Amino acid sequence: MSLSITNIYFKNGIIVLHLSNGSSLQDDLNKFPKLFNATQDELNKYELWDNGKWIHWENLNEDLGLEGFLSNDLYFTDQKGS
Secondary structure (H helix, E strand, O other): OOOOEEEEEEEOOEEEEEEOOOOEEEEEHHHOHHHHOOOHHHHOOOEEEOOOOEEEEOOOOEEEEHHHHHHOOOEEOOOOOO
8 A cells, every 4th residue: 555645624724744653744834835825724725646646635736745845855654553
């Protein structure tokens, strides 16, 4: 099974991605101007594309890929039950 995004949320200017292996990724929203300037309602209107490889915001015309998050060394382990 390949790694994929299962859910995302936003907290205190941070985007957090939950992954299929139980881990999470996070980054500052200020790196993504369209997201940083969006309302909470706009942020919550996302879709996961390509089996969780991409996050898409139609209303913001913004797409973020899992590969980009992984290549930026933002990966940290947050295994459930450990």
